[in-house]
């Protein structure tokens with residue numbers, strides 16, 4: 121089995137024009153290139169993260185669900201899929217902690233930053 125190339129269009133949060141995510145699948149490996157500015161700098165951008173996590177919300181074209189599924193099937197049982205799910209888990213813990221700390225600050229602020237009556 122040779123190398124397989126898939127091109128997935130990913131939604132951009134700042135523009136109507138999608139980014140192109142090129143995925144090269146070989147054996148149990150993958151190599152991904154995203155055309156966004158972060159991807160250009162070889163950073164792990166959200167488009168790549170969502171694609172390797174099989175998150176359909178990043179798809180610009182919903183008809184590309186089957187391509188996304190191919191990537192999921194390809195990564196099944198690899199260290200990559202284990203790391204991706206652990207990363208997602210940690211990021212949702214972080215999001216929840218962020219929300220909770222904002223709530224606490226909101227409660228704390230009026231108790232500390234008030235004017236004391238003399």
Ligand SMILES: [Zn+2]
Nearest residue numbers: 154156165167
């Ligand atoms: Zn990207």
